[in-house]
Amino acid sequence: MGGRYWKVLRNIKRINELFLDYVLPLAIILLPVTSYQLPVTSYQLPVTSYQLPVTRLNNT
Structure with a gap:
């Protein structure tokens, strides 16, 4: 036990x-x-959220 x-x-x-x-x-x-x-990714986040609806429009 001790060992x-x-x-x-x-x-x-x-x-x-x-x-x-x-x-x-x-x-x-x-x-x-x-x-x-960190600031770079926080800057990219709104860009991706802006691109999401655009890709949805292109799919339909």
């Missing part, structure tokens, strides 16, 4: 190390990119 507990703890520590080594730098790199893309 299993330590194995779980070791796995959690390994996951934390992986997170700090890989996920954190990636997140730091990707954060400005996603924050830059």
Whole structure:
């Protein structure tokens, strides 16, 4: 029972190390990119909602 507990703890520590080594730098790199893309997608949303009725008209 105690050995299993330590194995779980070791796995959690390994996951934390992986997170700090890989996920954190990636997140730091990707954060400005996603924050830059957000206004672009919010700009594209009205465009697609405008195109939807047009395609419906063409189908009939």
